[in-house]
Amino acid sequence: MLNEDLKAKITELFPGSTIDEGNDPAAAGWVNVNVEANNWLPVATQLRSDLSLQFDYLFCLTCIDWKTHLTMVYHLSSTKFRHNIVVKAKLDRTIPEIETVCHIWRTANFHEREVYEMFGVNFLNHPDLRLLILPDGWEGKNPMRKDFEDPVNMIRL
Protein backbone atom coordinates (compact mmCIF):
# COMPACT_ATOMS: atom_id res chain seq x y z
CA MET A 1 0.00 0.00 0.00
CA LEU A 2 1.34 3.43 -0.84
CA ASN A 3 1.88 6.05 1.82
CA GLU A 4 -1.12 8.11 0.66
CA ASP A 5 -3.44 5.11 0.91
CA LEU A 6 -1.91 4.18 4.26
CA LYS A 7 -2.59 7.64 5.62
CA ALA A 8 -6.21 7.54 4.46
CA LYS A 9 -6.70 4.07 5.90
CA ILE A 10 -5.16 5.00 9.26
CA THR A 11 -7.23 8.15 9.60
CA GLU A 12 -10.33 6.14 8.81
CA LEU A 13 -9.55 3.36 11.31
CA PHE A 14 -8.18 5.43 14.17
CA PRO A 15 -9.84 8.84 14.30
CA GLY A 16 -8.01 9.67 17.55
CA SER A 17 -4.54 9.40 15.99
CA THR A 18 -2.56 12.14 14.31
CA ILE A 19 -0.21 11.77 11.37
CA ASP A 20 3.06 13.67 11.15
CA GLU A 21 3.44 15.19 7.73
CA GLY A 22 6.87 15.48 6.18
CA ASN A 23 8.65 15.51 9.52
CA ASP A 24 11.61 13.85 7.91
CA PRO A 25 11.71 14.18 4.14
CA ALA A 26 15.18 12.65 4.02
CA ALA A 27 14.21 9.64 6.08
CA ALA A 28 12.80 6.50 4.62
CA GLY A 29 9.57 8.31 3.96
CA TRP A 30 7.44 6.29 6.30
CA VAL A 31 4.08 7.37 7.68
CA ASN A 32 4.42 8.53 11.29
CA VAL A 33 1.35 7.95 13.42
CA ASN A 34 0.91 9.32 16.93
CA VAL A 35 -1.46 7.43 19.20
CA GLU A 36 -2.57 7.86 22.79
CA ALA A 37 -0.70 5.48 25.10
CA ASN A 38 -3.89 4.03 26.59
CA ASN A 39 -5.21 3.46 23.08
CA TRP A 40 -2.16 1.58 21.85
CA LEU A 41 -3.30 -2.00 22.38
CA PRO A 42 -6.48 -1.81 20.23
CA VAL A 43 -4.53 0.09 17.56
CA ALA A 44 -1.79 -2.56 17.57
CA THR A 45 -4.32 -5.37 17.34
CA GLN A 46 -6.01 -3.69 14.41
CA LEU A 47 -2.74 -2.97 12.61
CA ARG A 48 -1.80 -6.63 12.89
CA SER A 49 -5.15 -8.14 11.95
CA ASP A 50 -6.64 -5.75 9.40
CA LEU A 51 -6.60 -7.61 6.09
CA SER A 52 -5.39 -4.67 4.02
CA LEU A 53 -2.67 -3.67 6.53
CA GLN A 54 -1.26 -6.89 8.05
CA PHE A 55 1.69 -5.40 9.89
CA ASP A 56 3.15 -8.71 11.02
CA TYR A 57 6.78 -7.75 11.49
CA LEU A 58 7.89 -5.45 14.30
CA PHE A 59 11.44 -4.67 13.28
CA CYS A 60 12.36 -2.02 15.80
CA LEU A 61 11.00 -1.06 19.19
CA THR A 62 12.59 1.67 21.20
CA CYS A 63 12.06 4.62 23.47
CA ILE A 64 13.28 8.21 23.44
CA ASP A 65 13.77 10.34 26.54
CA TRP A 66 12.75 13.93 25.75
CA LYS A 67 13.50 15.11 29.31
CA THR A 68 9.86 16.24 29.69
CA HIS A 69 8.27 13.00 28.51
CA LEU A 70 9.12 9.65 26.97
CA THR A 71 8.14 8.49 23.50
CA MET A 72 7.72 4.87 22.55
CA VAL A 73 8.57 4.21 18.91
CA TYR A 74 7.37 1.12 17.07
CA HIS A 75 8.61 0.41 13.54
CA LEU A 76 6.26 -1.96 11.79
CA SER A 77 6.42 -3.67 8.47
CA SER A 78 4.28 -6.06 6.51
CA THR A 79 5.98 -9.06 4.97
CA LYS A 80 3.03 -9.47 2.62
CA PHE A 81 2.49 -5.94 1.31
CA ARG A 82 5.98 -4.56 2.07
CA HIS A 83 4.71 -1.30 3.50
CA ASN A 84 6.16 0.27 6.62
CA ILE A 85 4.78 2.48 9.34
CA VAL A 86 6.09 4.17 12.48
CA VAL A 87 3.81 4.40 15.50
CA LYS A 88 4.64 6.66 18.42
CA ALA A 89 3.07 6.95 21.82
CA LYS A 90 3.81 9.68 24.33
CA LEU A 91 4.33 8.56 27.92
CA ASP A 92 4.41 10.38 31.21
CA ARG A 93 8.00 10.56 32.48
CA THR A 94 7.30 9.92 36.15
CA ILE A 95 4.85 7.01 35.74
CA PRO A 96 5.54 5.61 32.26
CA GLU A 97 3.07 2.84 31.49
CA ILE A 98 1.93 1.21 28.28
CA GLU A 99 0.32 -2.08 27.32
CA THR A 100 2.63 -4.81 26.12
CA VAL A 101 2.36 -6.10 22.56
CA CYS A 102 4.45 -9.23 22.99
CA HIS A 103 1.48 -11.53 22.37
CA ILE A 104 0.96 -9.81 19.00
CA TRP A 105 4.61 -9.65 17.93
CA ARG A 106 6.67 -12.04 20.02
CA THR A 107 9.91 -10.22 19.28
CA ALA A 108 8.54 -7.45 21.51
CA ASN A 109 9.20 -9.64 24.54
CA PHE A 110 12.95 -9.02 24.57
CA HIS A 111 12.74 -5.51 23.19
CA GLU A 112 10.28 -4.45 25.88
CA ARG A 113 12.44 -5.95 28.59
CA GLU A 114 15.33 -3.89 27.29
CA VAL A 115 13.26 -0.69 27.29
CA TYR A 116 11.94 -1.55 30.75
CA GLU A 117 15.39 -1.64 32.31
CA MET A 118 16.98 1.11 30.25
CA PHE A 119 14.13 3.64 30.42
CA GLY A 120 11.96 2.38 33.27
CA VAL A 121 8.85 1.96 31.15
CA ASN A 122 6.37 -0.37 32.80
CA PHE A 123 4.77 -2.70 30.26
CA LEU A 124 1.38 -3.74 31.56
CA ASN A 125 0.54 -7.45 31.31
CA HIS A 126 4.01 -8.39 30.10
CA PRO A 127 4.51 -12.08 30.97
CA ASP A 128 8.12 -11.84 32.09
CA LEU A 129 9.14 -8.28 32.90
CA ARG A 130 12.58 -8.74 34.47
CA LEU A 131 16.04 -7.33 33.96
CA LEU A 132 17.63 -8.68 30.79
CA ILE A 133 20.92 -6.89 30.26
CA LEU A 134 21.56 -5.16 33.58
CA PRO A 135 22.85 -7.34 36.42
CA ASP A 136 20.36 -8.70 38.95
CA GLY A 137 19.82 -6.42 41.88
CA TRP A 138 20.38 -3.28 39.82
CA GLU A 139 19.12 -0.32 41.75
CA GLY A 140 18.94 3.32 40.91
CA LYS A 141 18.15 5.18 37.76
CA ASN A 142 17.61 3.81 34.32
CA PRO A 143 20.86 4.10 32.35
CA MET A 144 19.50 5.35 29.03
CA ARG A 145 17.63 8.27 30.55
CA LYS A 146 19.20 11.63 29.92
CA ASP A 147 19.71 12.50 33.57
CA PHE A 148 21.56 9.28 34.41
CA GLU A 149 24.85 9.80 36.20
CA ASP A 150 27.10 6.90 37.12
CA PRO A 151 29.33 8.01 40.00
CA VAL A 152 31.91 5.29 39.29
CA ASN A 153 32.28 4.91 35.59
CA MET A 154 30.56 7.74 33.73
CA ILE A 155 31.78 8.15 30.19
CA ARG A 156 32.07 11.78 29.21
CA LEU A 157 33.62 12.82 25.96
Add this chain to the structure above:
Amino acid sequence: MVEEVGTTTEGDLIINVGPQHPATHGVLHLVITLNGETIKKVEPHLGFIHRSIEKMCESLTYRQFIYVTSRMDYLSAHINNHGCALCVEKGLQVEIPARAQVIRVLMDELTRLASHELWWGAMAMDLGAFTPFFHAFRERETINDIMEETCGARLTMNYMVPGGVMQDIHPNFQRRVKEFIELYKRKIGEYDEMVTGNIIFQNRMKGVGYLSKEDAISYGCTGPTGRGSGLSCDIRKLYPYEVYDKLEFDEITETGGDSFARYMVRIREMQQSVRIIEQLIDNIPEGDFQAKTKAVLKLPKGEFYSRVETARGEFGVYIVSEGGTTPYRIKFRSPGFSNLSVLDHIARGGKIGDLIAMMGTLDLVIPDIDR
Protein backbone atom coordinates in the same frame (compact mmCIF):
# COMPACT_ATOMS: atom_id res chain seq x y z
CA MET B 1 23.16 -13.59 38.18
CA VAL B 2 21.02 -15.77 40.36
CA GLU B 3 22.53 -19.17 40.98
CA GLU B 4 19.67 -21.39 40.01
CA VAL B 5 21.49 -24.67 39.63
CA GLY B 6 19.64 -27.56 41.23
CA THR B 7 16.45 -29.52 40.98
CA THR B 8 12.95 -28.08 40.89
CA THR B 9 10.00 -29.48 42.81
CA GLU B 10 8.84 -31.32 39.69
CA GLY B 11 12.18 -33.08 39.46
CA ASP B 12 13.52 -31.01 36.57
CA LEU B 13 17.19 -30.27 36.47
CA ILE B 14 18.36 -26.68 36.04
CA ILE B 15 21.81 -26.19 34.59
CA ASN B 16 23.90 -23.25 33.45
CA VAL B 17 25.72 -22.98 30.15
CA GLY B 18 28.08 -20.08 30.12
CA PRO B 19 28.87 -17.24 30.52
CA GLN B 20 32.29 -18.79 29.98
CA HIS B 21 31.70 -21.75 27.75
CA PRO B 22 33.34 -22.60 24.43
CA ALA B 23 30.06 -23.54 22.78
CA THR B 24 28.41 -20.17 23.30
CA HIS B 25 31.16 -18.39 21.31
CA GLY B 26 31.22 -15.48 23.68
CA VAL B 27 29.87 -14.47 27.01
CA LEU B 28 26.29 -15.66 26.82
CA HIS B 29 24.66 -17.23 29.85
CA LEU B 30 21.88 -19.76 29.33
CA VAL B 31 19.85 -21.19 32.18
CA ILE B 32 18.37 -24.45 30.89
CA THR B 33 15.57 -26.43 32.51
CA LEU B 34 15.87 -30.10 31.65
CA ASN B 35 13.62 -33.08 32.06
CA GLY B 36 16.02 -35.94 31.57
CA GLU B 37 17.79 -34.73 28.47
CA THR B 38 14.74 -32.98 27.01
CA ILE B 39 14.80 -29.21 27.11
CA LYS B 40 11.82 -27.63 28.83
CA LYS B 41 13.00 -24.06 28.83
CA VAL B 42 16.01 -21.98 27.79
CA GLU B 43 16.45 -18.62 29.40
CA PRO B 44 19.21 -16.35 28.08
CA HIS B 45 20.86 -13.90 30.46
CA LEU B 46 22.62 -11.12 28.64
CA GLY B 47 24.79 -8.17 29.45
CA PHE B 48 28.22 -9.67 30.04
CA ILE B 49 29.65 -7.59 27.22
CA HIS B 50 27.19 -4.73 27.37
CA ARG B 51 29.05 -1.48 26.80
CA SER B 52 26.03 0.74 26.27
CA ILE B 53 27.17 1.74 22.81
CA GLU B 54 23.91 3.61 22.24
CA LYS B 55 24.56 5.85 25.24
CA MET B 56 28.19 6.35 24.22
CA CYS B 57 27.11 7.44 20.73
CA GLU B 58 25.01 10.23 22.22
CA SER B 59 28.19 12.05 23.17
CA LEU B 60 30.13 11.28 19.98
CA THR B 61 29.95 13.30 16.77
CA TYR B 62 28.62 11.86 13.54
CA ARG B 63 32.14 11.16 12.32
CA GLN B 64 33.25 9.58 15.57
CA PHE B 65 30.40 7.26 16.42
CA ILE B 66 30.92 5.01 13.42
CA TYR B 67 34.14 3.71 14.95
CA VAL B 68 32.29 2.33 17.93
CA THR B 69 29.89 0.37 15.75
CA SER B 70 32.67 -1.90 14.44
CA ARG B 71 32.76 -3.33 17.93
CA MET B 72 29.18 -4.55 17.83
CA ASP B 73 29.02 -7.27 15.24
CA TYR B 74 32.75 -7.60 14.82
CA LEU B 75 32.37 -10.21 12.08
CA SER B 76 30.31 -7.80 9.98
CA ALA B 77 32.23 -4.67 10.96
CA HIS B 78 32.11 -3.23 7.44
CA ILE B 79 28.38 -3.69 7.16
CA ASN B 80 27.72 -2.08 10.55
CA ASN B 81 29.78 0.92 9.48
CA HIS B 82 27.93 0.91 6.20
CA GLY B 83 24.53 1.11 7.87
CA CYS B 84 25.61 4.02 10.04
CA ALA B 85 27.23 5.87 7.14
CA LEU B 86 24.05 5.41 5.08
CA CYS B 87 21.92 6.82 7.89
CA VAL B 88 24.11 9.91 8.28
CA GLU B 89 24.17 10.39 4.52
CA LYS B 90 20.39 10.29 4.47
CA GLY B 91 20.36 13.15 6.93
CA LEU B 92 22.98 15.13 5.06
CA GLN B 93 21.41 14.28 1.69
CA VAL B 94 24.77 13.73 0.04
CA GLU B 95 25.16 11.63 -3.05
CA ILE B 96 28.16 9.38 -2.76
CA PRO B 97 30.44 8.77 -5.77
CA ALA B 98 29.95 5.67 -7.92
CA ARG B 99 33.43 4.42 -7.08
CA ALA B 100 32.74 4.52 -3.36
CA GLN B 101 29.45 2.68 -3.83
CA VAL B 102 31.12 -0.19 -5.64
CA ILE B 103 33.98 -0.38 -3.15
CA ARG B 104 31.46 -0.49 -0.32
CA VAL B 105 29.52 -3.35 -1.87
CA LEU B 106 32.74 -5.28 -2.56
CA MET B 107 33.85 -4.85 1.04
CA ASP B 108 30.42 -5.88 2.33
CA GLU B 109 30.46 -9.08 0.33
CA LEU B 110 34.02 -9.95 1.33
CA THR B 111 32.96 -9.43 4.93
CA ARG B 112 29.95 -11.64 4.44
CA LEU B 113 32.19 -14.36 3.02
CA ALA B 114 34.62 -14.07 5.92
CA SER B 115 31.79 -14.13 8.44
CA HIS B 116 30.14 -17.19 6.92
CA GLU B 117 33.54 -18.88 6.77
CA LEU B 118 34.06 -18.42 10.47
CA TRP B 119 30.52 -19.55 11.17
CA TRP B 120 30.99 -22.68 9.09
CA GLY B 121 34.22 -23.64 10.81
CA ALA B 122 32.88 -22.94 14.29
CA MET B 123 29.61 -24.69 13.54
CA ALA B 124 31.37 -27.88 12.47
CA MET B 125 33.61 -27.66 15.50
CA ASP B 126 30.57 -27.42 17.78
CA LEU B 127 29.41 -30.71 16.33
CA GLY B 128 32.75 -32.33 16.96
CA ALA B 129 34.47 -31.99 13.59
CA PHE B 130 37.71 -30.14 14.15
CA THR B 131 39.28 -30.15 10.68
CA PRO B 132 36.80 -27.82 8.91
CA PHE B 133 37.77 -25.05 11.29
CA PHE B 134 41.29 -24.96 9.84
CA HIS B 135 40.04 -25.07 6.27
CA ALA B 136 37.65 -22.19 6.94
CA PHE B 137 40.28 -20.11 8.66
CA ARG B 138 42.77 -20.65 5.85
CA GLU B 139 40.43 -18.89 3.41
CA ARG B 140 39.28 -16.31 5.92
CA GLU B 141 42.88 -15.38 6.57
CA THR B 142 43.30 -14.35 2.93
CA ILE B 143 40.27 -12.06 3.19
CA ASN B 144 41.67 -10.53 6.35
CA ASP B 145 44.98 -9.91 4.60
CA ILE B 146 43.19 -8.16 1.74
CA MET B 147 41.26 -6.04 4.23
CA GLU B 148 44.42 -5.21 6.13
CA GLU B 149 46.12 -3.94 3.02
CA THR B 150 43.31 -1.55 2.15
CA CYS B 151 41.81 -0.62 5.53
CA GLY B 152 44.77 -1.02 7.84
CA ALA B 153 42.85 -3.31 10.16
CA ARG B 154 41.84 -6.92 10.12
CA LEU B 155 38.71 -6.96 12.23
CA THR B 156 37.47 -3.52 13.21
CA MET B 157 37.96 -1.79 9.89
CA ASN B 158 36.24 1.60 10.33
CA TYR B 159 36.61 2.00 6.59
CA MET B 160 33.27 3.50 5.65
CA VAL B 161 32.76 7.12 6.54
CA PRO B 162 29.88 9.51 5.77
CA GLY B 163 30.36 10.45 2.12
CA GLY B 164 32.21 7.38 0.92
CA VAL B 165 35.15 5.36 2.12
CA MET B 166 38.14 6.41 4.19
CA GLN B 167 40.79 6.01 1.50
CA ASP B 168 41.19 4.54 -1.94
CA ILE B 169 41.70 0.81 -2.40
CA HIS B 170 45.24 -0.53 -2.36
CA PRO B 171 46.80 -1.02 -5.84
CA ASN B 172 46.98 -4.76 -5.15
CA PHE B 173 43.33 -5.02 -4.14
CA GLN B 174 41.82 -6.10 -7.46
CA ARG B 175 44.56 -8.59 -8.25
CA ARG B 176 44.43 -10.19 -4.84
CA VAL B 177 40.64 -10.42 -4.75
CA LYS B 178 40.66 -12.10 -8.16
CA GLU B 179 43.29 -14.58 -7.03
CA PHE B 180 41.28 -15.27 -3.93
CA ILE B 181 38.05 -15.83 -5.85
CA GLU B 182 39.78 -18.30 -8.18
CA LEU B 183 41.13 -20.21 -5.20
CA TYR B 184 37.88 -19.99 -3.33
CA LYS B 185 35.80 -21.46 -6.14
CA ARG B 186 37.99 -24.53 -6.03
CA LYS B 187 37.69 -24.79 -2.26
CA ILE B 188 33.96 -24.31 -1.90
CA GLY B 189 33.30 -27.79 -3.25
CA GLU B 190 35.48 -29.20 -0.50
CA TYR B 191 33.13 -27.81 2.10
CA ASP B 192 30.25 -29.86 0.83
CA GLU B 193 32.41 -32.98 0.56
CA MET B 194 33.78 -32.53 4.03
CA VAL B 195 30.69 -31.54 6.00
CA THR B 196 27.41 -31.10 4.13
CA GLY B 197 27.23 -34.60 2.71
CA ASN B 198 28.39 -36.28 5.88
CA ILE B 199 25.69 -38.61 7.14
CA ILE B 200 26.43 -38.00 10.84
CA PHE B 201 26.26 -34.28 10.27
CA GLN B 202 22.97 -34.54 8.39
CA ASN B 203 21.41 -36.70 11.07
CA ARG B 204 22.30 -34.15 13.70
CA MET B 205 20.95 -31.23 11.68
CA LYS B 206 17.84 -32.43 9.87
CA GLY B 207 14.57 -32.01 11.70
CA VAL B 208 16.27 -30.26 14.60
CA GLY B 209 15.22 -26.83 15.84
CA TYR B 210 12.21 -26.35 13.62
CA LEU B 211 11.07 -22.77 13.09
CA SER B 212 7.96 -22.05 11.05
CA LYS B 213 7.66 -19.06 8.76
CA GLU B 214 4.95 -17.43 10.90
CA ASP B 215 7.08 -17.74 14.02
CA ALA B 216 10.12 -16.40 12.18
CA ILE B 217 8.14 -13.27 11.29
CA SER B 218 6.66 -12.92 14.75
CA TYR B 219 10.04 -13.26 16.46
CA GLY B 220 11.61 -10.85 14.00
CA CYS B 221 14.11 -13.38 12.69
CA THR B 222 16.02 -12.09 9.70
CA GLY B 223 19.02 -13.09 7.70
CA PRO B 224 19.76 -16.78 7.10
CA THR B 225 17.70 -17.66 10.19
CA GLY B 226 14.55 -16.20 8.65
CA ARG B 227 15.37 -17.32 5.12
CA GLY B 228 15.86 -20.88 6.33
CA SER B 229 12.17 -20.81 7.17
CA GLY B 230 11.16 -19.58 3.74
CA LEU B 231 10.80 -15.95 4.75
CA SER B 232 11.98 -13.56 2.07
CA CYS B 233 13.79 -10.92 4.12
CA ASP B 234 16.95 -9.96 2.26
CA ILE B 235 17.26 -6.17 2.59
CA ARG B 236 19.61 -6.16 -0.41
CA LYS B 237 16.69 -7.29 -2.56
CA LEU B 238 13.73 -5.69 -0.77
CA TYR B 239 15.13 -2.23 -0.12
CA PRO B 240 18.25 -2.08 -2.32
CA TYR B 241 20.98 0.31 -1.33
CA GLU B 242 24.14 1.33 -3.22
CA VAL B 243 24.43 -0.75 -6.41
CA TYR B 244 22.63 -3.89 -5.26
CA ASP B 245 19.66 -3.22 -7.55
CA LYS B 246 21.96 -3.36 -10.60
CA LEU B 247 23.56 -6.67 -9.67
CA GLU B 248 22.56 -10.18 -10.55
CA PHE B 249 22.25 -12.40 -7.52
CA ASP B 250 19.60 -14.62 -5.98
CA GLU B 251 17.97 -14.31 -2.64
CA ILE B 252 18.52 -17.71 -1.04
CA THR B 253 15.57 -19.21 0.77
CA GLU B 254 15.02 -22.72 2.03
CA THR B 255 11.71 -24.08 3.18
CA GLY B 256 12.92 -26.69 5.65
CA GLY B 257 12.91 -24.42 8.70
CA ASP B 258 15.29 -26.74 10.58
CA SER B 259 18.95 -26.39 11.42
CA PHE B 260 19.95 -27.96 8.11
CA ALA B 261 17.94 -25.41 6.12
CA ARG B 262 19.64 -22.53 7.93
CA TYR B 263 22.97 -24.20 7.27
CA MET B 264 22.24 -24.58 3.55
CA VAL B 265 21.16 -20.94 3.24
CA ARG B 266 24.55 -19.77 4.43
CA ILE B 267 26.46 -22.24 2.27
CA ARG B 268 24.52 -21.12 -0.80
CA GLU B 269 24.84 -17.47 0.15
CA MET B 270 28.60 -17.73 0.01
CA GLN B 271 28.31 -18.64 -3.66
CA GLN B 272 26.09 -15.61 -4.26
CA SER B 273 28.65 -13.36 -2.58
CA VAL B 274 31.29 -14.74 -4.91
CA ARG B 275 28.96 -13.99 -7.82
CA ILE B 276 28.55 -10.36 -6.71
CA ILE B 277 32.28 -9.88 -6.25
CA GLU B 278 32.98 -11.31 -9.71
CA GLN B 279 30.56 -8.86 -11.30
CA LEU B 280 32.11 -5.85 -9.62
CA ILE B 281 35.81 -6.51 -9.29
CA ASP B 282 36.68 -5.56 -12.88
CA ASN B 283 34.13 -2.77 -13.02
CA ILE B 284 35.17 -0.37 -10.30
CA PRO B 285 34.46 3.04 -11.83
CA GLU B 286 37.12 5.73 -11.81
CA GLY B 287 36.58 8.87 -9.80
CA ASP B 288 36.49 10.05 -6.24
CA PHE B 289 36.24 7.63 -3.37
CA GLN B 290 34.63 10.19 -1.10
CA ALA B 291 32.11 12.96 -1.58
CA LYS B 292 33.02 16.39 -0.29
CA THR B 293 31.47 16.90 3.12
CA LYS B 294 31.98 19.52 5.80
CA ALA B 295 34.53 18.86 8.51
CA VAL B 296 31.87 19.10 11.21
CA LEU B 297 28.69 17.29 10.30
CA LYS B 298 25.31 18.52 11.49
CA LEU B 299 22.17 16.58 10.78
CA PRO B 300 18.91 18.51 10.40
CA LYS B 301 16.25 18.07 13.06
CA GLY B 302 14.34 14.89 12.43
CA GLU B 303 14.54 11.13 12.40
CA PHE B 304 16.50 8.92 10.09
CA TYR B 305 16.45 5.18 9.64
CA SER B 306 18.62 2.99 7.47
CA ARG B 307 18.55 -0.75 6.95
CA VAL B 308 21.32 -2.98 5.69
CA GLU B 309 21.78 -6.72 5.44
CA THR B 310 24.61 -8.01 7.61
CA ALA B 311 25.79 -11.61 7.62
CA ARG B 312 23.32 -12.24 10.44
CA GLY B 313 20.29 -10.35 9.21
CA GLU B 314 18.69 -6.96 9.16
CA PHE B 315 20.71 -4.26 10.86
CA GLY B 316 18.87 -1.00 11.45
CA VAL B 317 20.19 2.37 12.54
CA TYR B 318 17.68 4.84 13.95
CA ILE B 319 19.01 8.34 14.56
CA VAL B 320 16.98 11.04 16.26
CA SER B 321 18.61 14.39 15.64
CA GLU B 322 17.98 17.72 17.33
CA GLY B 323 20.09 19.56 14.78
CA GLY B 324 23.36 19.31 16.69
CA THR B 325 26.69 17.67 15.99
CA THR B 326 25.85 14.58 18.04
CA PRO B 327 22.80 12.31 17.81
CA TYR B 328 20.14 12.97 20.43
CA ARG B 329 19.21 9.32 20.51
CA ILE B 330 20.52 6.44 18.50
CA LYS B 331 19.16 2.94 18.36
CA PHE B 332 20.81 -0.04 16.74
CA ARG B 333 18.41 -2.74 15.71
CA SER B 334 20.79 -5.66 15.87
CA PRO B 335 19.83 -8.87 14.10
CA GLY B 336 21.32 -11.08 16.82
CA PHE B 337 19.06 -9.72 19.53
CA SER B 338 15.90 -10.81 17.75
CA ASN B 339 17.44 -14.05 16.51
CA LEU B 340 18.44 -15.00 20.04
CA SER B 341 14.92 -14.48 21.36
CA VAL B 342 13.73 -17.38 19.21
CA LEU B 343 16.16 -19.84 20.83
CA ASP B 344 13.77 -20.74 23.65
CA HIS B 345 11.01 -21.40 21.14
CA ILE B 346 12.99 -23.69 18.84
CA ALA B 347 14.84 -25.53 21.61
CA ARG B 348 11.80 -26.60 23.65
CA GLY B 349 11.16 -30.28 23.32
CA GLY B 350 14.57 -30.87 21.76
CA LYS B 351 17.54 -32.65 23.25
CA ILE B 352 20.31 -30.93 25.18
CA GLY B 353 22.86 -32.35 22.74
CA ASP B 354 21.13 -30.61 19.84
CA LEU B 355 21.06 -27.23 21.55
CA ILE B 356 24.60 -26.49 20.42
CA ALA B 357 23.65 -27.20 16.81
CA MET B 358 20.64 -24.88 17.11
CA MET B 359 22.74 -22.10 18.58
CA GLY B 360 25.32 -22.68 15.88
CA THR B 361 22.80 -22.23 13.10
CA LEU B 362 21.45 -19.03 14.65
CA ASP B 363 25.00 -17.67 14.22
CA LEU B 364 25.03 -15.62 17.40
CA VAL B 365 27.65 -12.95 17.92
CA ILE B 366 27.34 -11.83 21.51
CA PRO B 367 28.66 -8.24 21.27
CA ASP B 368 26.03 -7.73 18.57
CA ILE B 369 23.31 -8.87 20.96
CA ASP B 370 24.46 -6.90 23.99
CA ARG B 371 25.66 -3.77 22.18
